[in-house]
Amino acid sequence: MKNRVQSSRLSKPWGFFILSMCAPHRVFGIVAWWAILQCGISSDVVLAFDGEMMKRRQQGILTGMPFMANVAPRTFVDDLGRKLYLSKIPHRIVSLAPSVTEILFAVGLHEEIVGVTEFCDFPPEALTKPKVGYATPNLESIVGLQPQLVLAPKSFLRADLINKLEQLKIPLFILDPQTVEDILAHIQLLGRMVGHSQEANALAALMRKQLSILSDRLVGLPRPSLLYVLNSEPLITVGPGSFIHRLIELAGGRNVADQASAPYPRLTMEEVIRQNPDILLFPVGRQEGISQVEQDSWRRWTTLLAVQQGKLLQIDSNLLNRPGPRIIEGLKHLAKILHPEVSQDDLPN
Structure with a gap:
């Protein structure tokens, strides 16, 4: 499994390769854009390898595409060390863990959550979301929801599912909190990923304050x-x-x-x-x-x-x-x- 994950990180996406090689001219930009579409690579989300990110100067390649002209990719690293580059805030998210679903709702998301597991029962609004399984997620259901981001626990690590999601260019981000601080850090991380940093930071700060006050009262x-x-x-x-x-x-x-x-x-x-x-x-x-x-x-x-x-x-x-x-x-x-x-x-x- 480890080798498979590493090898997928090192595979340079062809769309990214084309963009990185093109000169900053409009005609090449159009060709590059066509090549990306042919490869089936999302313009919103790119699973990246351990190399250079697209430079800002390369944004001028697609001068004929206004919505791509000011892309500012953001880099995130999951708990397996896999890098994920998001050029846009994802607005269609599938959660494969009840804890992740609770975090997403807690930082202010609702409509953006398009799929959850059978055990995602809190808050009550989670019960109304489409279900995609749990221990054995239904790949067809996930793909049918057209997610821009899939968030999953480490227990989701099944080689066939990971490989299939990668083949379909569906970005997968793995979370595996080991400590209380990891949980707080994940809340803030997910807040940044989904464009709700303010709410996530406020929630994490409140939780830290509650932890500190209660534990202080128990000292001795x-x-x-x-x-x-x-x-x-x-x-x-x-x-x-x-x-x-x-x-x-x-x-x-x-x-x-x-x-x-x-x-x-x-x-x-x-x-x-x-x-x-x-x-x-x-x-x-x-x-x-x-x-x-x-x-x-x-x-x-x-x-x-x-x-x-x-x-x-x-x-x-x-x-x-x-x-x-x-x-x-x-x-x-x-x-x-x-x-x-x-x-x-x-x-x-």
């Missing part, structure tokens, strides 16, 4: 130990390198898997018994929830302090597991579970 308090159960058999939780691990810390807790070597490690029950967490926390929800039957099965581990004290608790998976604007709500819920004595009433909204 005891840190109850917590096991966040993503899956019971095999037992999977969160560890260092995941944004959820950091949220547990910010909420004033101690993750029992804080010494794990992976962001989503597997644990043995022997390790859980040794750690003896104060709280067992289960995500609940349609997409990534733990069933009540599975939660109740933990009650058989009667030596665990959490079981003895009835601390088998739940949290909305959409608030904690989605790396988007609502992680602040997830943090508040976590803090209330870990430190119910700490007030949250005057946090800025």
Whole structure:
């Protein structure tokens, strides 16, 4: 996969090659424009290789095309290191992750969002958007929506889909946030990409302020130990390198898997018994929830302090597991579970 992505980055688009070689004369500009159309390359979006961007002087090539005369390409780098050059703000966007959909709505987009996944259920307006699948996105549906930009999580990385989108010249931008700061940075990045920087910067600033105020109030308090159960058999939780691990810390807790070597490690029950967490926390929800039957099965581990004290608790998976604007709500819920004595009433909204 890595080699395939790298090779696609290094393939110089023919339309770009023609433009870069043409002299700044009108006749050559017309020829170059015709060549681009024949190649099927979008004038709005160009997936770029690791080379020079089109220089401003080359904008004069298309003097017969007024709408191209003042193009100022913007460069963006996704979480795979792939470069994307946007000459225009995209007005037809497909989101392949609920978290991305929430970000786009939160920074002020609506009509520009032309396709979402089956699990994009927030805000309510997302439910009205055309659906393109989720774990196995429907390529025909995506293409039929004529997107100018497709935003996808790293889990979308299927070679056949990536290759097909590249063949069709549909720009794909991959997001893979690992930390809380990554989430905030992605909000600002997407804001720049879609022409809503002001709204995105304001949202990120508010979230940073809320994070800071709440975490400051928890400094010096005891840190109850917590096991966040993503899956019971095999037992999977969160560890260092995941944004959820950091949220547990910010909420004033101690993750029992804080010494794990992976962001989503597997644990043995022997390790859980040794750690003896104060709280067992289960995500609940349609997409990534733990069933009540599975939660109740933990009650058989009667030596665990959490079981003895009835601390088998739940949290909305959409608030904690989605790396988007609502992680602040997830943090508040976590803090209330870990430190119910700490007030949250005057946090800025």
